[in-house]
Amino acid sequence: MEILVKQFNELSLKDLYDILQLRSEVFVVEQDCVYQDIDGKDADALHIIGKKNNEIVAYTRCFDKGFYFEEAAIGRVVVKMNQRKYGYGHDIMKASLKAIKEHFNTEAIRLSAQQYLIKFYENHGFTIQGEGYLEDGIPHIAMVK
Template identity: 45%
Template sequence: MTWYIKRFDELTSLEMYRILQERTAIFVVEQNCPYQEVDGKDLASYHLYKEENGEIVAYSRLLPAGIAYTEASIGRVIVKREYRGKGLAQELFRKSVEFIQNELKEDKIKIQAQHYLEKFYNSYGFEPISDVYLEDDIPHIDMMRITTT
């Protein structure tokens, strides 16, 4: 399995198709949540993913500051169902944070997290900055990670 990180214009049409296929399978179908998954932010984002045998098995969207929030952001974090429980989420999220810090040179990262994953994100230094709220009938919480140098 190989990790890739690409800007939108570096992705092939097949890579983007597979990314959108997995995101829709998880966020729309698996979570039974009809919403506009393709939101226009992909064009200005970096796409971090792991591929195995032509399948996207883990993915996150890395948004520079000013795209979703004033701060940089990580979103659309997924691991394909068959690959869960094997440490891919931890590896994916660690790589996501490292890219934003080291390549984008950002010291603040804001995320909109599903509430049940608060402890997972907390383990990477993210702290709640909002109360729990419903987004598409799913409990969410906004979280922030600030790196001091």
């Protein structure tokens, strides 16, 4: 998988379309969750894109400290369903951590994890902070690194 790191204005129309399609495919359709994915924040994000055979198969968006939280933030962590057996989730997370350090000069990161993925995020150095909560009807928990 090839990893690309792009600001919003560096995304091609095809990249943007494919990113939004993947996010909708997983977060809206697969997880059966009606929510506002296109939230007006993509223009402020650093986009970490995983491509295989010119198809986006993994993705995250990252924000500088102070945008969402005191710490930098990672969100919209997603891997295409038929590509999850290859470890691309770990690859895209490693690339996201590296991009945050390089672009935002910090290693302090907060994210809102779907609770079934706690072990996944713990493998990347995150720890639980606080109690669980519902976000868009799905159990989440705050995690920090």
